[in-house]
Amino acid sequence: MAVRIAKELEEVRGWEGARDVRPLDRNVRRWEGLLLPNTPPYNVGAFRFELTFSPRHPLEPPRATLRTPIYHPGVDPEGRVCQPLTTHEHWAPTTRAIQVLQDLLLLLDSHDPQRVLRPDLARELQEHPEEFRRRAQEHTRLHAEPRPDPPDP
Template sequence: MFRSRVAFRAGRGRHVTETPPSLPLQTKLHRSRGRSHGKKQEEDELDSTMTSTRRLGKELDDMRKSGMKHFRNIQVDESNILTWQGLIVPDCPPYDKGAFRIEIIFPAEYPFKPPKITFKTKIYHPNIDEKGQVCLPIISVENWKPATKTCQVIQCLISLVNAPQPEHPLRADLAEEFTKDRAKFMKNAEEFTKKHSEKRPVD
């Protein structure tokens, strides 16, 4: 903040008030535009979050009503609908001996940006790495379409779990085993599933 300064001019015996010059008009306009831009950005982010919340709320209701056979025990914190958890329940060996918990994190820009899926349960699979990251083309940035629904993503995930794709591996060692010695892979995967998977939901 500028303050007026009082100077005493020698020889004249009087005080003179000196006021600093005001900011140039261009600077004022620039600051005003900056504030307007910041407010506009906040409004856009709020609109985006509201859009994703409405969309996800409807998708969640539809999925719960449809009773998806292979995605069970869906858990969503009502205060944060952008994070889901649930159990993937495969129906093909070697993964049909257990269930696998996954976490789905939706960005605030959903459905214009894809969700991210992580396996929280360990799984012996060439397309899912030790950290639970999954190679799923439908949610890749280059393939994602805003019209794609979460139930479609889950269906693609189930298909991938039931039928591994060794040509697009995240674990090259398991892809090689799957390709060259299927019997060994099936045995190892079944034993791993029995040891690490969660209990399958009772129908």
């Protein structure tokens, strides 16, 4: 299982949606890195994530957590993410870590009304979209990490 996770780590390191992905505390079952959203208001920053693999992986899904605070209806204040892909009922052992991170990036790039952990922000987005975008942009400016330079070709 550690061999599979190590291979998946190399796959993720080659993906353009994340940077600086590495084991946390030298533990191959815990990764950290930066997600790079593509769309406003989040695309002006980078968001630190943690991906934790169960000892029973791939039979059990990993858990993705955002460590950078974000003003988003699908992410709660503790960084837990509304990610059906990683629930026991939707998880498939053939799902790879890169798919989990791609799904997380998709959530950040497009608000899905079916994936809500903060109803207050979902309501604000629906009823006052300009105000939501303004607040999310300011929150990103205050909390997100600077975007790293693109990798050399």
